Amino acid sequence: MREMDVAQVTEAIAKLVVDACTYLGDDVVAFFEEAIEREESETGRDILVQLLENANLARDSNRPLCQDTGLAVVFLEIGQDVHLVGGSLEEAVNEGVRKGYTEGYLRKSAVADPIGERKNTGDNTPAMLHTRIVPGDKVGVIVAPKGGGAENMSAIGMLKPAQGRQGAIDFIVDTVSKAGPNPCPPIIVGVGLGGTFEKAAYMAKHALLREVGSTNPDPRLAGLEDEIEGRCNDLGIGPAGLGGTVTVIDVFVEELPAHIASMPVAVNIQCHSARHKEAVL
């Protein structure tokens, strides 16, 4: 049994939230460079150039990529041979969020009483925490700040099994179509197929962590991802929604078996400010 102080988790999260909001992943930057060559609309190319310049400026001037530094979504993969000491793990995670958002000059966007007073919690807590127990004696920490614009355009459909593959694709493409310019395209489309209501939504979110440009190891899902990407790009939404051929950065699908009566399809939309960073403790 390896002993680990939860303060280590606090420190890791405080650093990761700031890094995630400031340094865009190399995979997304490489996508911008490639998409500038491919985008047919001149205005669309102009937007992609701005996004590339924005990523460089954020890195060099130590400023957040986007003013919406999001709610702090945190995934912990806790090795089953780790014994966490020094207090509550959940509190340690929230302390990391509090520290990172306050000391890192990030915007605090969490409001309590969401259908009433909507009062800012002041420190961007609570974290949206997902934990998983895995083999080993390490703790994986992934931080993925999620802005409101793209999250608001996400959707879940409890479709009928008879709607099948085509019905699922139509629902996903329709969600992207309705979102139009609002989620700051080009976007990553995270999809969760099957499972239960909450598992589908979780998979759609978790799928967003995959590396842009990577191929799904399951050829059946890889084909599905390509088909969805093609259909979404055909919508013509383009960079910033001003019209163009590049609407989607990538499509990532995760899947679980479903109930005999159900076909859940969850779509989590991620804007081009696709921020996530991780550390292994």
Add this chain to the structure above:
Amino acid sequence: MDRVITTPLTDEVVASLHAGDRLLITGIIYTGRDAAHKRLVELIDKGEPLPIDLKGQIIYFVGPTPARPGEVIGSAGPTTSGRMDAYSPKLTALGLKGMIGKGSRNEAVKEALKRDKAVYLGATGGAGALLAQRIVSAKVVAYEDLGPEAIRELEVKDFPVVVINDMYGGDLYVEGRKKYERKGDS
């Protein structure tokens, strides 16, 4: 390609703008988002004076990140404009000439743009670091208690926007998309 315009906006300048035009704005603009809009409209409904004169002005829908010491402003990209739809027509009626945001506006706003000769401009969502660099100075002029949502007077230089909705009913989100839409056979 990009046309340079200065604020405040005159009727002549607004009349010369068309959906799809790329502009660089120089001059003073004001910030405001949900909470500030709510307060402005409450004053209008009560017939009371506003803390800023809207005539010829542009409002930028933004809630910046906190500025680090020595910075003029933190990251400052546009927020989704649709949340301001309920308020905007009352502001254009008082002479507001432009709004900067991201995302679609509703029919009532598009009608108000025609009625009051005003424009809706799009700044690139998510380009908060780049747009902040085009902001030369910033000072809070109303509703300081609202923090990031306070009304700020910004001096901008070459602030890049695209005309989304003009005063003639043109809509770049609709027209641009139509132009690049491909009817797949799937």
